[in-house]
Amino acid sequence: MGLSFAVLAATLTHVALFHGREIWQQTKATLKDEYADVHTRIMKKNYDVVPQWWFHTILVIVTGLALLTCEGFGRQLQLPYWGVLLAVGLAFIFTLPIGVITATTNQQPGLNVITELIIGYMYPGRPLANITFKTYGYTSTSQAIMFLSDFKLGHYMKIPPKSMFVVQLVGTIIASSVYFGTAWWLLTSVENICNPSKLPEGSPWTCPGDDVFYNASIIWGVVGPMRMFGRLGLYSKMNYFFLIGLLAPVPVWILSLKFPEKTWIKLINVPIILGGTGGMPSARAVNYMCWFAVGIFFNLVVYKRYKGWWVRHNYILSAGLDAGVAFLAILVYFTLQIKDINGPTWWGLELSDHCPLATCPTAPGIQVEGCPVFH
Template sequence: MEATSSRGVSQNRATEDADKDQYTVNDCPIEQVRLTVPITDDPTQPALTFRTWVLGLASCVLLAFVNQFLGYRTNPMNITSVSAQIVTLPLGKLMAATLPTRPIRVPFTSWSFSLNPGPFSMKEHVLITIFASSGSGGVYAISIITIVKAFYHRSIHPVAAFLLALSTQMLGYGWAGIFRKFLVDSPYMWWPGNLVLVSLFRAFHEKEKRPKGGNTRLQFFFLVFAASFAYYIVPGYLFQALSAISIFCLIWKDSVTAQQIGSGMKGLGVGSFALDWNTVAGFLGSPLAVPGFAILNTLAGSVLHLYVVIPLAYWSNMYDAKKFPLISSHTFDSTGATYNVNRILNTKTFDIDMDSYNNYSKTYLSITFAFDYGLSFATLTSTISHVVLFHGGMILQMWKKTTSAMKSQLGDVHTRIMKRNYEQVPEWWFLSILILMAMMAFVACEGFGQELQLPWWGILLSLAMAALFTLPLGVIEATTNMRSGLSVITELVIGYIYPGKPLANVAFKIYGSMSMSQALTFLGDFKLGHYMKIPPKSMFIVQLVGTVVSSCVHFVTAWWVLTSIDNICDEALLPKGSPWTCPGDDVFYQASIIWGVVGPKRMFTKDGIYPGMNWFFLFGLLAPIPVWLLSRRFPSHPWIKLITLPIITAGASYIPPARSVNYITWGVVGIFFNFYVYRNFKAWWARHTYILSAALDAGVAFMGLLLYFALQSNGVFGPTWWGLDNDHCPLARCPTYPGVYAKGCPAMELP
């Protein structure tokens, strides 16, 4: 595809020919980048236009609203920016064909602009997609607002809540500005994930003829979207049982064990399946966009976890597992009852009352939830070990080249084009945002009666951790496409330093982990703009405005949903068939009890029930070593290097809130498309797979919204019949320890 005029191409190639002495080839030293990213640019091509603002802001607002709205449902759906990327292409071309071209002068100034500066450009399309990704990314801090209002049933000042949401999203700009010289300008920091987007943009802007007897990509998108939209009324309203069909439960209706084995929602999911795309992509994302080797690694981890480790641990009654449900994200006391956190909380100070705790019970978890934390520990250390063993030499080599290139002010062809053609974003822009957002964080946490409990030193410590980890984790992601989070580390640190404070724990976690995560997201977007030759200031403005707008929309949507739906997130009080069960926020709430109220010392040391989970740190650290040794011993077998322990250990760590039926359907669909279709119909796969994924997601999302506003907001959740309930496994949640009784469960007789 030619992205520029022939004159622009010839001028740029002539200029670049003069720089061939800097590299063996006049391009990037990374082969994958050379094969994917064009080395041409037309600086006159429009970027931040009226069309960009209209379509970009509309995409940002719509995706932020939809994703926050759907995030509270039993099967949450995240609509990615790819949907907006596809839909806005014909809209942009339509605006280019219909809007007037006459310049519009701003009164009392010499400045003017045009509603239609010419053909819809790829640069406009990139900026619109960045707007959309700001809306689709989510605001993790909203979970704090949710657990305060819906789980702890306390009030939080809306201004404090908004400042919390905005500051956690914006702090990452500071770290991004500090480290962009190394993580964006360096040709050796190549951000592999961006190459998919570059390929997609190039495919969309190539001239495409409709195949004989077939459809263009856009026609295919709208056909699938219409089918997905129309079909979802069946599993979403008329026949909700299609979201999880468990054969064992239909056969053995009175057997607790059979339902524990067969339930796709509360059990191991043997014989369970679904006919609902929302179940397939609800927690793990669309499997169509996941590489085949990653699918196999994830499934290997989930199979070992669900069908080997968990059954052995549960039926051997490890950690009194039979007193509790097989799979649950709740916390329990020693009698098997749901842990009554109000019994150990001081109502005035909202922290732990140690006398009440000592007179009540230690905190217990379902065996699956306990091992989830073990897997999280293993994932943390295995990521470090895997990256050091398999990518350490490459990262060190690239880092040396990066620092050398930075000292000599050299770069690849893309860096030279960007520095020659565009004005860079001043450093003080980033630092100003960092200082302003830090002040906002102090106001949110220290003001408003210290509702968030986190003191000023906690904010500084969380930001110091984010600053410390941004560069090394950024190098890892920029070279391996693997991102490690800081949630576990931050929970551990503040849990030991400042125990008994649930909101302080989650606020510290979010300020530490999200500012780092947002920094890497911003840097990844900057690298995409680097490859697509987007003016840096235009990219900065779009990211900044998109982040502010999406934070506002996420906050307003969450506040509206939490205050307008009765008993939201309380499954016991919700009407039958209601989808507002908040599985993700339920896990976040339980984490605030485990790490905040009770604290890691009273959970994962000899003072608690689960000190054995600490062995997972060592397991994760050592597990990649045998794979690495085998890969070196048998270099002729490249598949060995595809065994990725961090993906395996993280494989089933999403259960809960994800369910076994989500993994089963996700794996089946992923294997079918990324192995069978990929190998036998590669041309079709390359042309349609990503578009199919986006269309299916969009159809479910828009029908979900229509169902809510037309029916569910009026208390109508579906026709009352057998098909209203999914799974039909009510006994799967029952304990099996003699003498422990739960409502709706058969009593197990004492021996």
């Protein structure tokens, strides 16, 4: 959690220091309708741009539907209108800096933790409000960047912008309708769905992924960040990670100015380093060993010896590795796992979190067999 705090703060500082001037120049060029990008000039010459009022209309409609969803239906979602507007505002503020990090590194920081933290402080004791606020804040940003990626691909492929807009809109309506219909059908047709204690052994309807949202609703919505990261909690020092993340990119930026001939200094991306470190507790050792083997080998050996080859085929290699993982996952499932044939347990793949006392109470004076008693 502390590293999650630091990543968001570092994202703002890093983008402001390393890309602030470029963003300002591009903004002025856009307002003056001056485009230096050859792709943009070709697109403007051959196709009509998407009118801004199309985007504004969609924004007004979906925001109105969100307000209706939260304020209507007996307020079952617990989130008031101001929570929806605040979530939309957070998405508006963070989409640009997170988009810059995503565009330059292909790694996307998320607003999931900060949204839970904010609404947990402002509106404690309401788990559904916490999840809803997180969805409108975090998911809006991630979906916006996904749509931007589609537009970028269409831009380079010279696809008409209006066609891209219509396809995205239709695809969104179809996908959301299918998702909603599927979820509704499963919840009403599968008895005891998402309740492992009442399901037969081997049932596929245990919903392990939904536990993440449920646990988050309890931790941030019911217990609340005040009792964890505030004056009533044990982890108030974690808030210093906001300051650490805010200041961490500054030394790198100063060094890049002091030694401009060392171009590699500008490639040190503090938000990505912090984000990768934060991913280690939930990942297993094999994830990082594979990354290390491939990344170090190809960067240090192949790059130096076959520099031109590496530049031309970098993205092809990345896509090939992703496709290989997906293909082998399907192959292993249908040939081995579906027949309950599992391989050996390699080092680094243990399911244990190596925290044997994680279920023990920490309140003073409570005695539980096998657990220490705190005083």
